[in-house]
Structure formats: structure tokens, C-alpha cells
Amino acid sequence: MCLAVPARIISLDSAANMAVVDLDGIRKETSTMLLDSVKVGDYVLLHVGFALEVINPDEAERTLAIFAEMRADAP
């Protein structure tokens, strides 16, 4: 029920718990108050101005690999 989009962290202001993210050329300020640790280059889920979670690139790859497998097995 919640619109959250993946965006890439391009700069961090750890003292202020803020970051700037990029989504295909769109830049937006976002709060990192809900995250324990995040670094420039990470992709985060952006929801109402807050980064909710860091997207795990390995798991993303795994999911895509699962899709590829499912696709190969399709009738």
C-alpha cells in the first residue's frame, strides 16, 4: 500500500541524517534517520521523503536469476 521507489544515494550528510538521492536524473533530499548505515552508491527505497531500507544488490541479482530460471522452465 505504499509507494516506495528505488533511488541511488549520491551524497550524505550524516550529521543531519540526510542524503541526496538520484532517480534517473531527478535529485531529492531524503532523511536517513531510519537506517543504521548507508553509503554513497547504495540504492535505497524512498517513501515519503525517508529512506526505508537499503536494497540488497546480491538478493536483487538472485531474484532476477530466479525469474530467468522460471522463464527457462516455462511451458
Added chain:
Amino acid sequence: MKYLDEFRDGATARALAATIRNEALTGREYRLMEFCGGHTHAIFRYGIKDLMPANLRFVHGPGCPVCVLPAGRIEAAIKLVEEHQVILCTYADLMRVPAGKKDSLHKAKARGGDIRMIYSATDALGIAQANPDRQVVFFAIGFETTTPPTAAVLKIAHAMELKNFSVYCNHVLTPPAMAHILDSAETQIDGILGPSHVSSVIGSCAYASCCKQYKTPIVIAGFEPLDVLASTLMLLRQINTGRHEVENQYTRVVSSTGNEKAQALMRDTLVMRALFEWRGLGRLPDSAMQIRGTYADLDAEKRFAMQDIEVAENKGCICPAVLRGVSDPDACKLFGTVCTPEDPKGACMVSSEGACAAYYSYGRRRA
């Protein structure tokens, strides 16, 4: 767009759909509830419904925070604006939801009410700082995805000792609503597609007791259409083999324990309400949050002595039944005639993720 486009690939979708059609057992009906309104939206927007076999139906769930917010709570917010001249900050989703007496935030704004649409809860803080001589109230709604931002804002406001800011808290919880739907057994639900982003906050473990108690498979599905298809297949396979487990398809974002920092922030600032009225579901115990005593000075309900307002729903509107998955939108007498997105009679037609809006905009009168 990274982490979006790859999960929307058409060829993979067709292959997944073919697999689903192939593995769906003939003679068996599959009724899968997609709990989350965002999934309802995706299912319609991407035409996933059309790719499914005839014996697999999506039953739409109540995971639309706009849809389950009682009209009386919106009425109460309008009252704040009109009687106390507060600046009411709200997410845009709420603007056109029918409150009582054919009213809405949108109409109250047209009458001169100072109602401002914001994108983030922190914007409300900014408005409070910019208007020190006005009271600013943030109309907080949402399931567990949207609750941590409210918790964060309470903490910040408290630290800033912001005197003219308060929060009208309407946050609700997913597992109790899920349990209620399964418990009522009004409609047969064979499996549940669990919400994506709520789960990133609460973790996949949060669904274990529901799954066990009602012996219903739950697959936490990602937000993109391929995630929805893959999760549907996973549910199908559980059902076909008689299993009922919580499976996590959205592993790139959801862990078993969820976002513990966000959970801690919520525990710190919010506490469970004994009872809360859900539009369409009735009064549910332990299903919603209110502001904790330590932050009571930021609680709009206390600051303005807000009272509950009873609002009669539109006669003929079957949003409650739609929210519980008991009826489809097109079974409603008002659907598409009296009730349209232009002139909605119930919340399900206003919210972009309400089932009625999805049916109307994407799926009605198929050529």
C-alpha cells in the same frame, strides 16, 4: 530505471504467466488475496489479471490506508481546520476522500480551510517553523511503512521543542487486519500476497502466527509486476502441495526481522490503542497506534480535545464488503453510475489503490 525496469520485463512475465496457467489444477478454484492496495493497483495497471487462468482470482484486501480510515476521523480533521484555524498538513491521497455530509478535505479547502498537501512528514515541520503563530497539525495515516516517518518527525519535533506542531495519528497495523479477515471466514482465501513495504519494516516473521493459526500460505511479494507474478506462482505451489508457510519473495528488501531501527523509533514514540474503528472492518482491538505519553504534548487529539465523530456511510456503498474481499466493485449498485472517480461515494473509489478505482479506471467495460 534500476531495480524497476528489470522487474517489469514483458517476456519474463508471459513465461511466468504460462507457468501459472500450466500449474493451476483444473477443477480447483484459487482465491488469492492481495492484501496491499499497491498490489491491487499493479495487478490492474499491468493487466496481470488478464494473464491468469480462469480458476485463479485475486480477492482485494483492505491494505489501503485511505480506504480504511473512518470518515469520522476526516470530519474531525476538517473540524480542526474550521474551528481552530489550524494549518492541516496532509498527504494528497486524502484530499478527495468522502467524509460526512458529502464533505471532503478538498471541499473544506475550497471553502477557505488552510489545508496543505505535503509529500513528506518533515514538510509539516517546515511549515510549523515558518508559521510560528499558527497551530500546524500533521494528519498522519498509513500502515507500518508510513509509520516510522511519523515516529521520526515526533522525535525531531520533541527535540526542537516545537510548540505549534502536533500530529493527528491514524496509523494502523497489518497483521491484526490480516488475522481479522482470515478469522471472519466470510470468504474463502486460499493464500495471501503479503505487502511489500510494510514487510520491509516489520519483517517476514511478523506473519508467522497468522499463517500458522489460519493455515494459510503467505508470500511476501515485491512491488513490481514480475514480483507479483512470481509470488502468485509460489502461492500456487504451496496450495497445490498442501503447505502453509510464510515465504519471502521480496528478499532484496525484506528480511525476517525487518528494519529494527524503524521499529525502535515506533516503540519509542507510539503505543497501541485498545480499540480502533476501521472503515469497513469495524472496531478491531490492538490494531492501531497512538502517540505515547512521553510525547503527549505533540498529540493533536489531546491538544485539541478531539472527539470521535460518527459518520453514516453512503447508503448503497459496499466499500466495507469490497475491503473484506467479500464483494467485487462491480457488484455495487453505485459503481460507475452514481459513484465514479469524479464523484466518489466511498473511499475505495477515490484512492488510487482502492479496488473500485482500479476496476473503474483500468478494467471496466472491457472491449
Added chain:
Amino acid sequence: MKATHIKGVVDMTHGSGGRASARLIEEIFVRHFDNELLAQRNDQAAFNVPAGRMVISTDAHVISPLFFPGGDIGSLSVHGTINDVCMSGAVPLYLSAAFILEEGLSLADLERIVASMGEASRKAGVPIVTGDTKVVEKGKADGVFITTTGIGMVPQGVNISGDLARAGHAILISGSIGDHGMAVLSSREGLGFSTSLQSDSAALHDLLAAMLEVSPNIHCLRDPTRGGLATTLNELAMQSGVGMLIEEQAIPVKPEVRGACELLGLDPLYVANEGKLVCICDAADAAPLLAAMQAHPLGRDAAMIGRVVEDDQHLVQMQTAFGGSRIVDWLAGEQLPRIC
């Protein structure tokens, strides 16, 4: 013509018709609009017109904010009316402009807007030959409201109207959608995101002339402004009594528009454009028309996005990139950003 820095604000005397009014008109309007007809300083402009069918169109502009990336209310009001006129196939000839100024509007801002209009009009070759100015009390206008009216003449042999689409016709778009709406949103308070997106506000009559040269047999033209491409297609479908089938993948959308729409939960199909046109033509004319459009600076990303079909329900349906099909409905109310 560079704007000089005029100080002060609009006040009620500027609208009373006295000396202050006259000075305002001279120093700002006549100076920047600068053409022979306006220089006559009559209350009207008189001119000869070529024989043929005349077209007239009017549009009120109330946009906020007044200035946005890639344009302002002034340039928008010039481009918008030129476009409405030329969507009939007419060659635009003259514009009029009426201003309702809010007391307190900075004169520097007003001059900036008027200078922008002057430049847009000069670049388009369509002079603003007559106008009017009124002032209203503070709070009764959003800075400034501008109404522009334009006239043009339809060349022989051109017959363009929204009710002429028929099954089998091709549907073309002159470029990427959603640029204007998202550029304006980016400069709005609260939703602020920074972007290099510019409004696509532009006068389309020159592009159109190039298109008509290749195929005078164009059936329908419309610029998808408020309500976006989806609204325009639904309007044309209803007017012509037909249905439409479009392909999502064929519709050009800039990555930044896509990103901004994802962020706010908006659908680019419903976002406003101010420098694009939809063209419905015979299937055989699609290729040469696209070539002509792509050769023009305002049509580089022109594409064929679908075709007209028989449908007594007048639905616009879209093949999604995903492989499914969905209805592209009329816009209900205003498209608002969403969190859910």
C-alpha cells in the same frame, strides 16, 4: 530587447486609465510587443486578411508559479494560443493579450513576463497587436492572469477537425510527454526535487507547416495540454466516435520525467505538455509525416504510437510494455501525488 530594471509594484492607479496606466502600457507593453499595429495606439487593430476560412481561439492562463524552468506565464500564453489556432491547420496571424494584474505584483516581474511574451511572439512571427490591462485588489488574482486570443487563416485544401478520425488511421505524437507538467511541479513548494527538466513550451505552427507540406490530408490535430496525452486521446475518440489502440513502449518519455513520476506516483500519460501535438492521419501518410517531424527541431522524438479502431464505447486502450492491455481512462479530477 533586454528588460531594464523597473522598480516598484503594480497598484490600483495602474488600472484606472489615467497617467499611470498610460505609462505602464508605454514602458512595458508597447515597448516589448513593439509592432506597427500596436504602435498606432488605437483601442483596436485593423488589418486585411487573405481570403478563406478564418480561425479564432482564446485561452486564459492562470498558472502558478509564474516562472518555471523553460518558461513563464507570458511565453506560455503566446505559445498556447498560437498552438490552439494552428491545431485547426490555420496559419496564425495575430494575437491579442488581456492582463489582469494583482495589486502588489512586482513591476520587475511584470516586465520579465511581458518581455518573454514579446520574444516568444517575435520568434513565432505572430505579433500581439492589441490588448488590455486591468488591476484587481490584492488577493483577487494570482499575481497575473493573462488571456490571449489568436486568429489565423486555414489554407485551401486543409480540413482538420477532432471528429475526423476513422478506423485504420495512424496516431502520431511529436515528441516526449510530461516534460512541462513535471518541470512546473519541480519548482513547486514541498514537492521540490531538483532536475534539469525544462518545460517544452513552444509554438508549433512552423512544425505544422512542415507537416502539411508533406501531407495536407491530416485529419486531426490537438496539443495535449491539461490532462495530458490520455485526455486528448479520449477527447478525440469521443468526438470522432471511435476507439484507439496505443502501445506503451512507443510513447516517448524522458528518463527524468519517468523518474519524477515514479517518485510521486504520477502517470506521465496525464501530465501536461505545452509544446507537443497529436496527429491523426491516413496509415500511408504516417512514415512521410514522421520523417518531416523528425527533421524539425520540435519533432526530433516524433513517433507513431498507435491506431484508430472501431469501438462504439470510444475507449482508448493501451498495450502495456508488459504484454497486457489496459484502458487509458479520462482523468478524474486532478492527478495528485500519492503516498500509497
